[in-house]
Amino acid sequence: xxxxESFIRRLEAQRVCLDHAVELxxxxxxxxxxxxxxxxxxxxxxxxxxxxxxxxxxxxQVAAHPDCIPPARFLILGDLRETLPTARARIGTAVALIxxxxxxxxxxxxHRQAAELTPLIAGLPRPGGIVVSDQALExxxxxxxxxxxxxxxxxxxxxxxxx
Amino acid sequence: xxxxESFIRRLEAQRVCLDHAVELxxxxxxxxxxxxxxxxxxxxxxxxxxxxxxxxxxxxQVAAHPDCIPPARFLILGDLRETLPTARARIGTAVALIxxxxxxxxxxxxHRQAAELTPLIAGLPRPGGIVVSDQALExxxxxxxxxxxxxxxxxxxxxxxxx
Numbered sequence: 086x087x088x089x090e091s092f093i094r095r096l097e098a099q100r101v102c103l104d105h106a107v108e109l110x111x112x113x114x115x116x117x118x119x120x121x122x123x124x125x126x127x128x129x130x131x132x133x134x135x136x137x138x139x140x141x142x143x144x145x146q147v148a149a150h151p152d153c154i155p156p157a158r159f160l161i162l163g164d165l166r167e168t169l170p171t172a173r174a175r176i177g178t179a180v181a182l183i184x185x186x187x188x189x190x191x192x193x194x195x196h197r198q199a200a201e202l203t204p205l206i207a208g209l210p211r212p213g214g215i216v217v218s219d220q221a222l223e224x225x226x227x228x229x230x231x232x233x234x235x236x237x238x239x240x241x242x243x244x245x246x247x248x
Numbered sequence: 249x250x251x252x253e254s255f256i257r258r259l260e261a262q263r264v265c266l267d268h269a270v271e272l273x274x275x276x277x278x279x280x281x282x283x284x285x286x287x288x289x290x291x292x293x294x295x296x297x298x299x300x301x302x303x304x305x306x307x308x309q310v311a312a313h314p315d316c317i318p319p320a321r322f323l324i325l326g327d328l329r330e331t332l333p334t335a336r337a338r339i340g341t342a343v344a345l346i347x348x349x350x351x352x353x354x355x356x357x358x359h360r361q362a363a364e365l366t367p368l369i370a371g372l373p374r375p376g377g378i379v380v381s382d383q384a385l386e387x388x389x390x391x392x393x394x395x396x397x398x399x400x401x402x403x404x405x406x407x408x409x410x411x
Contacts, residue, residue: 087293088316089266093259100252130250150353153251190313 098232098241099127099186099219105233106182106215106243107134115181115211116141118172120165120202125153127184141176143168169205179211185218195220203227212248217241261395261404262290262349262382268396269345269378269406270297278344278374279304281335283328283365288316290347304339306331332368342374348381358383366390375411380404 086094116139119128128149131140143161147154154160161168161175173179185206188195199220207226210216216227219241227244249257279302282291291312294303306324310317317323324331324338336342348369351358362383370389373379379390382404390407 087289087296088287088313089259089263089289089293092289093256093263096252096256096259100256103252124251126250126252126255130252133250150251 094237095219095240098236100130101233101236102217102241102243103127103130103184104134106184106217107131109215109230109245110181113181113211113213115178115214116176117182117184118143118176118180118209120169120183120185120206121187122147122149122153122155123186125149127186128155129153131182131184135182138181141172141180143172165202165205169202169209173209179214180209181211181214183210183214183216183218185216185220185222188219207246210246212246214246216244216246218244257400258382258403261399263293264396264399265380265404265406266290266293266347267297269347269380270294272378272393272408273344276344276374276376278341278377279339280345280347281306281339281343281372283332283346283348283369284350285310285312285316285318286349288312290349291318292316294345294347298345301344304335304343306335328365328368332365332372336372342377343372344374344377346373346377346379346381348379348383348385351382370409373409375409377409379407379409381407 117131117135119142122128122142122144128142141159141161142155143165145164161172187199203222203224207224221242226247228247230243230245232243280294280298282305285291285305285307291305304322304324305318306328308327324335350362366385366387370387384405389410391410393406393408395406
């Protein structure tokens with residue numbers, strides 16, 4: 086499979102998992118939280134799918150398309166290791182949905198970063214809340230969910246927060 | 249449509265058009281030419297689909313994934329306005345296939361650049377050669393072809409070089 090095909094499948098998995106997560110939290114109140122704004126494409130997708138929810142975004146440094154930058158009051162700027170420990174207080178409540186797009190081209194560094202951030206992420210969703218992630222997040226509180234049809238295991242990850 | 253969905257459709261159109269072009273040049277000898285290496289994803293795709301062909305790449309400055317950088321003798325470095333006029337001499341023959349991925353986020357600048365480069369691109373393919381492009385290339389020598397099924401008009405462009 087070429088890198089072009091592999092990239093298309095990754096984006097398609099991301100889209101399908103986000104749409105599935107949006108269905109899963111339909112009855113669950115609370116804001117959404119995007120970890121990593123990047124170019125703003127998935128933020129734009131969540132904003133379109135969840136027009137009635139507040140969507141907070143943690144990002145080190147904004148470099149997104151100008152149309153995809155969240156209002157300042159929803160933007161939590163800084164290194165995730167520093168912003169996640171106080172994110173719940175900043176948001177004011179536990180969240181219904183987290184999307185964590187943490188990986189970079191460096192596979193080893195991405196794994197290390199995910200392992201370091203997992204305990205910080207795990208405390209943020211409310212019971213029953215959903216975490217969608219491009220990295221495996223191994224922790225007792227996050228129970229892996231079956232992936233939507235067509236998404237190859239390991240391409241994206243889906244979790245539900247225990248009570 | 250969210251930016252995520254729009255991006256997926258653009259990449260899918262790119263993939264489908266490249267695969268279609270590869271079929272169209274099956275009986276036509278000659279190398280392929282990639283205008284813009286970028287991250288190397290479409291170069292990798294062409295390399296996989298055309299293992300028996302030489303693939304030349306014009307790029308201002310290489311910033312691709314290390315696995316997707318062409319051998320030095322196939323790399324033509326510099327601004328396209330300077331490298332395209334001598335590309336045919338450098339390659340040594342007319343090409344069977346060109347893929348031009350020229351656009352940036354700035355729509356107006358992308359149109360201007362495409363208009364400027366069109367006459368330089370038009371002379372490179374051999375008669376019957378195929379040009380796949382993310383921008384419209386309006387010139388007498390390049391006859392627009394019907395797009396493959398599922399590709400929305402304007403999302404990608406396909407041309408055959410007249411004799």
